[in-house]
Amino acid sequence: xxxxxxxxxxxxxxxLGRFDQVRFGVGTSGAMDDVALRAGNILLGNDxxxxxxxxxxxPFKLRFGRDTAFALTGADVEAEIAGRTIPPWWRxxxxxxxxxxxxxxxxxxxxxxxxxxxxxxxxxxxxxxTQFRGEFGxxxxxxxxxxxxxPCASWSVTIRDLGIEPAEITLARSSxxxxxxxVRVVIAGEYxxxxxxxxxxxxxxxxxxxxQSNRYGYRLQxxxxxxxxxxxxxxxxxxxxxxxxPPNGQPIIQMxxxxxxxGYPKIATVISADLWRVGQARLGSRLRFEQxxxxxxxxxxxxxxxxxxxxxxxVRLVEECLT
Amino acid sequence: xxxxxxxxxxxxxxxxxxGVAAIEIEEAGQSLKLVMDRPIAAAPARAASxxxxxxxxxxxxxxxxxxxxxxxPWRAKPxxxxxxxxxxxxxxxxxxxxLIYAPVVAPAAGIVDTVIAxxxxxxGYGSPVARIRPVAA
Numbered sequence: 001x002x003x004x005x006x007x008x009x010x011x012x013x014x015x016l017g018r019f020d021q022v023r024f025g026v027g028t029s030g031a032m033d034d035v036a037l038r039a040g041n042i043l044l045g046n047d048x049x050x051x052x053x054x055x056x057x058x059p060f061k062l063r064f065g066r067d068t069a070f071a072l073t074g075a076d077v078e079a080e081i082a083g084r085t086i087p088p089w090w091r092x093x094x095x096x097x098x099x100x101x102x103x104x105x106x107x108x109x110x111x112x113x114x115x116x117x118x119x120x121x122x123x124x125x126x127x128x129x130t131q132f133r134g135e136f137g138x139x140x141x142x143x144x145x146x147x148x149x150x151p152c153a154s155w156s157v158t159i160r161d162l163g164i165e166p167a168e169i170t171l172a173r174s175s176x177x178x179x180x181x182x183v184r185v186v187i188a189g190e191y192x193x194x195x196x197x198x199x200x201x202x203x204x205x206x207x208x209x210x211x212q213s214n215r216y217g218y219r220l221q222x223x224x225x226x227x228x229x230x231x232x233x234x235x236x237x238x239x240x241x242x243x244x245x246p247p248n249g250q251p252i253i254q255m256x257x258x259x260x261x262x263g264y265p266k267i268a269t270v271i272s273a274d275l276w277r278v279g280q281a282r283l284g285s286r287l288r289f290e291q292x293x294x295x296x297x298x299x300x301x302x303x304x305x306x307x308x309x310x311x312x313x314x315v316r317l318v319e320e321c322l323t
Numbered sequence: 324x325x326x327x328x329x330x331x332x333x334x335x336x337x338x339x340x341x342g343v344a345a346i347e348i349e350e351a352g353q354s355l356k357l358v359m360d361r362p363i364a365a366a367p368a369r370a371a372s373x374x375x376x377x378x379x380x381x382x383x384x385x386x387x388x389x390x391x392x393x394x395x396p397w398r399a400k401p402x403x404x405x406x407x408x409x410x411x412x413x414x415x416x417x418x419x420x421x422l423i424y425a426p427v428v429a430p431a432a433g434i435v436d437t438v439i440a441x442x443x444x445x446x447g448y449g450s451p452v453a454r455i456r457p458v459a460a
Contacts, residue, residue, distance in 0.1 A: 076397050083410075087424070107397060164422050318423050
């Protein structure tokens with residue numbers, strides 16, 4: 001078990017998400033950076049859907065109640081356990097009573113703590129993910145608080161320290177400027193409702209991520225992007241990644257805790273292979289959209305899978321080599 | 324480890340899969356050098372000569388073949404610097420093999436004397452990475 005000693009911001013238990021309930025209006029939730037959660041689970045030999053803790057802010061501190069192998073992936077954090085510094089994207093062993101401290105997050109927006117066997121909260125509607133909107137899943141359907149005790153599925157394996165190359169390095173894409181993230185998008189249903197000049201504005205702007213950005217959605221700030229004539233649609237199904245344009249002309253990217261329906265016009269959709277990049281984009285930093293085709297979006301998904309396949313194979317190879 | 328034929332075969336398989344050109348292993352009374360006959364761009368770093376080694380110092384060695392990294396790619400600061408006091412088990416650097424970053428750890432507590440391997444250099448199994456002057460913990 002794990003005891004939360006200090007928490008800043010809405011940390012929560014997340015697995016990959018709740019994918020079979022969208023037709024009932026239940027959003028997916030799940031890790032904002034699915035690549036990092038999977039990578040942590042691969043390092044530990046877990047099922048890749050095992051639940052971990054998504055940590056959006058530091059300082060964060062917890063105590064391990066028993067000997068536990070764990071991994072930290074996702075954002076770069078300055079982390080320490082029992083006086084040892086833990087490098088990024090790393091697995092190591094905690095002893096019973098050890099305190100893990102995440103002191104600062106110099107890069108990225110969400111760190112993932114995965115533990116051997118996974119965080120063992122009850123499965124609700126097919127997933128352990130915390131659903132903030134519906135207040136279920138995870139631990140009592142809410143963000144973690146000081147004093148919370150999280151059960152871990154017991155696996156008393158001892159592992160040696162090992163790191164993997166962060167996804168951001170392997171899957172790097174050239175970025176126009178520092179502190180700017182470029183994500184690939186496909187155009188969406190109402191794209192043609194914007195005139196050519198406005199469409200150009202959407203592509204050419206560097207969008208600032210406002211403080212009103214979270215697991216529900218990212219509200220962006222930049223030049224006004226408005227349709228030629230106001231578009232009023234009935235609410236219809238939307239998915240994480242959809243970029244809506246509300247009447248103020250400032251885009252909103254729907255994220256993991258988004259509603260399952262909405263009526264604002266949709267200008268584009270972030271491809272699923274790049275959603276983790278949005279999840280790691282920091283408040284106050286900038287986003288740029290790059291138009292891509294459906295075929296290239298699928299190719300990007302393949303590239304992401306290939307990275308995870310290589311990690312899986314490499315971890316196996318090293319275990320074989322060093323034991 | 325005894326160096327028998329199955330071991331050599333297994334090592335050769337690992338070299339091939341990890342794209343490493345060569346490996347040298349020295350054990351008491353036996354030594355092995357495996358070189359892949361495919362052309363591979365970089366030559367392996369030769370094991371540093373033992374002549375200059377201070378008898379009192381201990382050596383942190385790589386236990387896997389790959390490229391040495393003195394610092395994590397996300398960090399400007401190396402894991403250790405000469406003169407630094409470290410504990411047994413402290414991370415001295417990383418060996419990058421494909422997407423894996425395997426740690427090289429200090430065999431004993433002490434003061435870092437020299438980091439022998441350079442970032443980017445190919446190290447082999449048993450390659451010395453750093454010298455440490457032990458101090459009583």
